[in-house]
Amino acid sequence: EPVEDKQALLDFLHNIHHSHSLNWKQSSSVCSKWTGVTCNGDQSRVVALRLPGEGIQGPIPPNTLSRLSAIQILSLRSNGISGSFPSDFSKLENLTSLYLQFNNFSGPLPTDFSMWKNLSILDLSNNRFNGSIPTSISNLTHLTSLNLANNSLSGVIPDINVPSLQSLNLANNNLTGSVPLSLLRFPSWAFSGNNLSSESAIPPALPLQPPTPQPPRKANKLSEPAILGIVLGGCVLAFVIIAMLMVCCYSKKDKEGGLPTKSQKKEVSLEKNASESQDKNNRLVFFEGCNLAFDLEDLLRASAEVLGKGTFGTTYKAALEDATTVVVKRLKEVPVAKKEFEQQMEVIGSIRHPNVSALRAYYYSKDEKLTVSDYYEQGSVSAMLHGKRGEGRIPLDWETRLKIAIGAARGIAHIHTQNGGKLVHGNIKASNIFLNSEGYGCISDIGLAALMSPMPPPAMRAAGYRAPEVTDSRKATNSSDVYSFGVLLLELLTGKSPIHSTGGDEAVHLVRWVHSVVREEWTAEVFDIELLRYPNIEEEMVEMLQIGMNCVVRMPEQRPKMPDIVKMVEDIRRGSIENRPSTETNLETAVSTPTPQAADEASTSAPPPQ
């Protein structure tokens, strides 16, 4: 038992104010029982102390922690510690990692860093430190990560010529001058929010991850050729079709004004004739309560825009003549029989919930399967998170991200209650989540995975959201949905795509990356830099991180269930409303309604949020 270290810790405990009770008792073993304390192998010394988010207030009492002379890792992050940087920390010569971020420290940084010769990670961000950055930081030859962001540091940035330095953040201070040459290798966001004079000295913005490939947005007709040809294929013999095509081509060409090509004109005409004889068997099936008034023909006439090609086919935005805008998804490779397809559509189409995007209609013919749903003007959560980095980007604030998480959780939990508890989403990801009119997450593309051909393994791996036990994309389960939702939470917290690159050739799997960072006690490093500007949210982010990590555990049976997740995420928001009463709405009144133009009865008949 390290008696002297134990006494130093007790002296610390007795002289600080902390709101959470620590189980540090004189009578219990410091090395095996005390929260946050780690000893060395022979239990002769305390080597690590981690007290994040323990509600510690006030200055660190002098001559307490500084007696832990063997300590290597010291984490007091996310507390309310005030006062100046403890000068007696200079005695902690074995420190390798010092985490004091998210506190209320003020005053200057220590002028001399030379005693911490083993220091590798220094995080003093999100305090109120002022004065200049001491040049002696350059003496820290083992430094790999330096975070001084969100302080009030001023003066010029010293030439920190430390080759081992891999991560640097000096954003949101009052620094002046230009970025020294030795630091030009770091991305521009590391220096943003300062008064740096020469823009040219700032390296070009490097995105946190490569921009998510955006779907091509070219105006395009809704593939009439394919759709119409296929509609015909089922009922008319080939030679009849050709004959009709020729007749229609000449008789109707004047009526088809506005269509882009001659060949498309022909095919639209064909479709008209064909669909008349087809209607009985192959028609758009609308769901109850849908007040959209159009038929397949209108849909095919609509001026359409390709929103993107997804796993299951191509998605179009179609503007109908009555100014209604809908989204049409043309499904490729649907191997299931019509009956099975219709049954699944009936289950999905009957869902009316504020956090589930309503399926409005579907179409099934032998060779063509379409779904029609509401269009969300603002785009998907994926586009919001990764769409526009750099200048001009409107960051997603913490409140918005919380509401996205709550809405998506409620939507998924509701889906899991459908069809006698057998409905699974199967493809939860940020590009399938939109914002409803209240700004809550709203989930779409439900249950399609079960109808499609299984995805080949490389595509599945690339997806990044898929639970490790799911080898056949059609066989998703409630707990694999939970895994995907966990990845979504990590994505909201980190701002990183599920599969991203850190600059090298290798793709980084978000779940693995988060694990590795958290394991190394770099928790604060995982959070999206865009979130660091919002005060007092770190504890909430850490709680959310914990939920996300619980959802992505390897063993499916150890993952929490959706209704419990809803409660946990809602609790974070409840706390956030209490902490920041200015938040615009309270949880109980946050009943969300669908946003889109095609929304109808859902807003009145929808059940209250889960």
Ligand SMILES: Nc1ncnc2c1ncn2[C@@H]1O[C@H](COP(=O)(O)OP(=O)(O)OP(=O)(O)O)[C@@H](O)[C@H]1O
């Ligand atoms: N209802 C909608 N409103 C607005 N944008 C949509 C809508 N549905 C889909 N999108 C967008 O259209 C693009 C293509 O969507 P699609 O669903 O085909 O592919 P995906 O979501 O990338 O992948 P997956 O097929 O696996 O769901 C995506 O950027 C998606 O966010």
